[in-house]
Amino acid sequence: MPVKRILLISITLFFVSGIFAQTKTVVSSPNKNIQLGFWLSDKGAPMYELTYKNKAVVLPSSMGFELKKTMNDEALPALKEGLTITSSTQTSNDTKWKPVWGDVKEIRDNYNQLAVSLSQKGDKAITFNIIFKVFDDGLGFRYEFPEQKNLTHFIVKDEATQFRMAGDHKAFWIPGDFDSNEFNPNVSNLGEVNGENPKYAANIYAHQFFDTNSAQTPLMMKSKDGLYINIHEAALVNYPAMNLHINKKDFTLTSVLVPDALGNKAYLQAPAKTPWRTIIVSDKATDILASHTILNLNDPSVIKDPSWIKPTKYVGVWWEMHIGKSTWDYAGSQNATSFDAAGLKPTGKHGANTANVKRYIDFASKNGFDGVLVEGWNVGWEDWFGQFKENVFDFVTPYPDFDVKALQQYAASKKVKLIMHHETSASVTNYERQMDTAYRFMKKFGYDAVKTGYVGHIIPRGEHHDGQWMVNHYVRVAKKTAEYKIMLDAHEPVRPTGLCRTYPNWLACEAARGMEFNAWSEGNRPEHDVILPFTRFMGGPMDYTPGIFQLDLSYWDKNKKETIHTTLAKQLALYVTICSPLQMAADLPESYEKKMDAFQFIKDVAVDWDDSKYLEAEPGDYITVARKAKGKDNWFVGSITDENARTTTVDLSFLDAGKKYTATIYADADDASYDKNPAAYKITKQVVDNKTTLTLKLATSGGCAVSLVPVK
Ligand code: NOJ
Ligand code: CA
Numbered sequence: 001m002p003v004k005r006i007l008l009i010s011i012t013l014f015f016v017s018g019i020f021a022q023t024k025t026v027v028s029s030p031n032k033n034i035q036l037g038f039w040l041s042d043k044g045a046p047m048y049e050l051t052y053k054n055k056a057v058v059l060p061s062s063m064g065f066e067l068k069k070t071m072n073d074e075a076l077p078a079l080k081e082g083l084t085i086t087s088s089t090q091t092s093n094d095t096k097w098k099p100v101w102g103d104v105k106e107i108r109d110n111y112n113q114l115a116v117s118l119s120q121k122g123d124k125a126i127t128f129n130i131i132f133k134v135f136d137d138g139l140g141f142r143y144e145f146p147e148q149k150n151l152t153h154f155i156v157k158d159e160a161t162q163f164r165m166a167g168d169h170k171a172f173w174i175p176g177d178f179d180s181n182e183f184n185p186n187v188s189n190l191g192e193v194n195g196e197n198p199k200y201a202a203n204i205y206a207h208q209f210f211d212t213n214s215a216q217t218p219l220m221m222k223s224k225d226g227l228y229i230n231i232h233e234a235a236l237v238n239y240p241a242m243n244l245h246i247n248k249k250d251f252t253l254t255s256v257l258v259p260d261a262l263g264n265k266a267y268l269q270a271p272a273k274t275p276w277r278t279i280i281v282s283d284k285a286t287d288i289l290a291s292h293t294i295l296n297l298n299d300p301s302v303i304k305d306p307s308w309i310k311p312t313k314y315v316g317v318w319w320e321m322h323i324g325k326s327t328w329d330y331a332g333s334q335n336a337t338s339f340d341a342a343g344l345k346p347t348g349k350h351g352a353n354t355a356n357v358k359r360y361i362d363f364a365s366k367n368g369f370d371g372v373l374v375e376g377w378n379v380g381w382e383d384w385f386g387q388f389k390e391n392v393f394d395f396v397t398p399y400p401d402f403d404v405k406a407l408q409q410y411a412a413s414k415k416v417k418l419i420m421h422h423e424t425s426a427s428v429t430n431y432e433r434q435m436d437t438a439y440r441f442m443k444k445f446g447y448d449a450v451k452t453g454y455v456g457h458i459i460p461r462g463e464h465h466d467g468q469w470m471v472n473h474y475v476r477v478a479k480k481t482a483e484y485k486i487m488l489d490a491h492e493p494v495r496p497t498g499l500c501r502t503y504p505n506w507l508a509c510e511a512a513r514g515m516e517f518n519a520w521s522e523g524n525r526p527e528h529d530v531i532l533p534f535t536r537f538m539g540g541p542m543d544y545t546p547g548i549f550q551l552d553l554s555y556w557d558k559n560k561k562e563t564i565h566t567t568l569a570k571q572l573a574l575y576v577t578i579c580s581p582l583q584m585a586a587d588l589p590e591s592y593e594k595k596m597d598a599f600q601f602i603k604d605v606a607v608d609w610d611d612s613k614y615l616e617a618e619p620g621d622y623i624t625v626a627r628k629a630k631g632k633d634n635w636f637v638g639s640i641t642d643e644n645a646r647t648t649t650v651d652l653s654f655l656d657a658g659k660k661y662t663a664t665i666y667a668d669a670d671d672a673s674y675d676k677n678p679a680a681y682k683i684t685k686q687v688v689d690n691k692t693t694l695t696l697k698l699a700t701s702g703g704c705a706v707s708l709v710p711v712k
């Protein structure tokens with residue numbers, strides 16, 4: 001259906017500010033719950049505000065930019081004041097589109113739009129537009145710089161977008177940072193955000209605090225009057241990511257863009273546009289999880305024939321390195337010279353050896369998995385970490401004990417796909433040089449998915465993981481992999497902003513603390529998994545790597561004190577509470593072989609969905625979700641809790657009327673708890689229909705996973 005261009009009747013309010021009368025344009029969401037107000041202050045500054053069911057979401061907040069000339073750093077007149085509105089147009093849209101994969105099979109894109117053009121006065125005047133889209137569950141707005149004679153190419157010195165919160169909201173936050181998102185999320189009021197507190201500084205990668213009073217987006221908040229508010233961005237392309245500085249007195253959040261090596265924020269050439277700033281809001285937490293506004297604000301898929309893109313469930317030579325059973329390197333970490341594998345003496349602990357990979361291929365094939373990831377297959381791991389080295393990996397030279405050809409044939413004979421791993425060690429210029437060669441090598445040897453990684457300080461030196469240069473790099477990789485029909489999973493990238501709609505081969509990103517942290521740090525907290533869907537997942541799927549069955553890690557190494565801070569049943573439920581077209585069964589085959597009855601759930605669970613019902617949720621406390629497998633009549637339910645045990649009921653009224661289903665319930669045993677008895681589970685079966693209510697008992701940091709299959 002084409003975009004409907006309806007001129008809406010806008011409510012125009014007059015109010016007195018100082019001695020000037022200003023006009024406020026108000027635009028409502030299609031269901032009228034949300035109202036956006038836009039006006040110019042008496043100084044000619046662009047201002048907006050947002051309400052939800054008449055409650056304040058964003059109090060009057062300012063917008064705009066400071067710009068510089070590209071050649072001589074000379075300031076251009078700031079686009080913050082002295083502006084006039086030269087045009088204002090309202091339109092609306094109500095269309096539907098089908099994602100290549102996702103939590104539902106069809107998404108409605110329904111909003112009312114206000115587009116304003118603003119200009120300075122005089123013959124040096126610069127013009128820019130602000131586009132607002134008001135959806136039933138929130139607002140997106142972006143700035144556009146049209147082609148014009150007074151602004152050709154320019155530098156964004158600062159973006160002055162503010163979000164003035166109506167109070168000292170409860171916030172679910174990670175500290176502001178230019179390079180990493182791998183922090184334990186924290187829960188405090190906005191006024192207590194403190195990124196310097198060592199309790200919060202748990203990151204191991206290139207991490208740098210620039211401002212302890214700042215947080216990253218997606219920032220989830222809850223107001224005292226019961227509003228759930230999420231601030232993030234959509235379609236982050238050719239621009240740096242946004243952190244939010246928090247004014248602790250009036251709770252104004254101000255955008256702080258990630259700088260480049262020179263301190264500049266973005267280099268733009270008109271016509272240009274910024275990403276969308278998004279504010280998702282509701283009085284129901286489940287609406288935040290169900291929102292598709294960020295996807296709606298991204299451009300449609302550029303991949304005309306997506307038939308080669310396949311949601312993937314995989315296993316891999318991976319967790320065994322993280323728990324110390326084997327190593328990525330072949331010859332020990334001894335600063336050996338890269339690219340001369342012939343001279344390296346094996347330590348005997350190398351994980352990616354042909355026989356071991358065949359063992360994983362056998363396991364994947366026997367249990368119906370699509371893929372096998374192999375890390376540590378290529379030369380360079382002897383000296384990859386923390387060295388700031390430029391030419392560590394070449395992505396085509398295997399270690400001597402990894403037989404590329406034999407494994408290609410073996411995997412093909414077992415109908416399993418090998419998944420490539422490209423750790424760039426953040427030497428990104430090196431990766432850019434090698435990309436075509438690396439992807440050609442992949443296609444030649446039957447790989448059609450790659451996991452990339454960016455551990456360390458970015459080269460070019462001084463650039464940041466979340467700055468404009470790297471943002472462009474990640475998009476370049478998405479485009480180039482698409483050219484080669486390769487699916488992509490990026491680790492340590494900038495936080496996602498819904499670009500998987502435009503590049504659906506970009507199945508997942510990491511950009512948060514995944515399961516790996518449980519293997520070698522103080523671990524993820526019991527509340528981690530009930531916060532992430534409200535924060536990190538707002539921008540898109542994550543390669544979280546759930547499914548750990550051997551929860552006490554001293555089993556692998558007597559000196560290891562680490563344990564996984566969840567029960568086994570919660571590990572199963574994560575496959576449903578997490579929505580991702582790429583899901584790993586992260587533990588070792590031998591861990592699963594001991595508990596094949598529980599493993600059955602991971603074998604059965606889908607990774608792509610026709611429908612999702614967000615049944616109940618409270619950020620930081622609990623989440624219960626039901627999802628219907630793509631193209632099938634099977635449903636899956638996942639329910640998880642934080643450190644508090646919980647009993648909940650699930651009303652199965654979403655099932656087809658008149659149909660009977662066999663429910664297999666994977667629950668915490670009565671004596672289970674995450675810290676004392678995490679592996680205790682029980683499996684029961686019962687016949688249910690759409691009138692049944694299930695009572696689920698969740699242990700501390702526990703969970704429950706249910707599969708529902710129609711009775712034949
Ligand atoms: C960090 C990634 O998140 C992890 O999955 C990977 O195994 C290591 N880097 C090595 O590349
Ligand atoms: Ca990581």
